[in-house]
Amino acid sequence: MADSRVEEIADGIYRVSTCLPHAVGDRDLTVNQFLVLADEPLLFHTGLRASFTETSAAVARVLPLERLRWLSFGHVEADECGAMNHYLAAAPRMEVAFGALGCRVSVDDLADRLPRRLAPGEAIDLGGRRVVALPTPHAPHNAEAQVLYEETTGALLCGDLFSQLGDGPAVTTDSLVDDAVEAEAVLSWACPGAPVPEALECLADLEPRTLAVMHGSSFEGDGGGALRELAVAWRRRWG
Numbered sequence: 001m002a003d004s005r006v007e008e009i010a011d012g013i014y015r016v017s018t019c020l021p022h023a024v025g026d027r028d029l030t031v032n033q034f035l036v037l038a039d040e041p042l043l044f045h046t047g048l049r050a051s052f053t054e055t056s057a058a059v060a061r062v063l064p065l066e067r068l069r070w071l072s073f074g075h076v077e078a079d080e081c082g083a084m085n086h087y088l089a090a091a092p093r094m095e096v097a098f099g100a101l102g103c104r105v106s107v108d109d110l111a112d113r114l115p116r117r118l119a120p121g122e123a124i125d126l127g128g129r130r131v132v133a134l135p136t137p138h139a140p141h142n143a144e145a146q147v148l149y150e151e152t153t154g155a156l157l158c159g160d161l162f163s164q165l166g167d168g169p170a171v172t173t174d175s176l177v178d179d180a181v182e183a184e185a186v187l188s189w190a191c192p193g194a195p196v197p198e199a200l201e202c203l204a205d206l207e208p209r210t211l212a213v214m215h216g217s218s219f220e221g222d223g224g225g226a227l228r229e230l231a232v233a234w235r236r237r238w239g
Contacts, residue, residue, distance in 0.1 A: 009218045046083035056086070065091050069093055071088070076102055129151070147203065154223070163180060163215035170218060173219070173220055196234055201227070211227075
């Protein structure tokens, strides 16, 4: 497993990125975590259980693991939460915060400590920052899917939305739309029909300034415009 890289993509928000070589045929794929600094720091995604040694060492370059207070993720899948219990063991005060549906069907059983169940639109006060939980069922997949919106920076921690293949820069101002459409054409992992474009259009109303993407580069700029543009391209391609 390659060493994980750490770069600040917005004020106090760090991207921890691990590249998986040739994960999709001959194409690389990045698995990204996002660390939100505050009085009670939050980690969004854990990465794969097998990559915990690398990812935790990268997180520790920003702050000691034992300071981590909150853990959340986009949905229940190995790259999103595979190392969940490793992080819970390393950070005694850490609490998992996830949507009620996902807790009921998976996380209550999987997590070594009982999670906090989040209602739709509920905010977590991190101390100096707030993140809001926004359910996105089946967008791009899994009924329990969610994103987090960090209000201070206008950063949308958008999980698998805008996924791209390859190992690009940590953050870009270039459009991600074409690359996201290409990735979906290759991976075919999204729910068909309306859920993805409808979720994109709803999230666009937040007018985020940063899109923190799980796979591929993050985006800085007119996040609302980017979300609407991807919704149009998605409907055109997949109805």
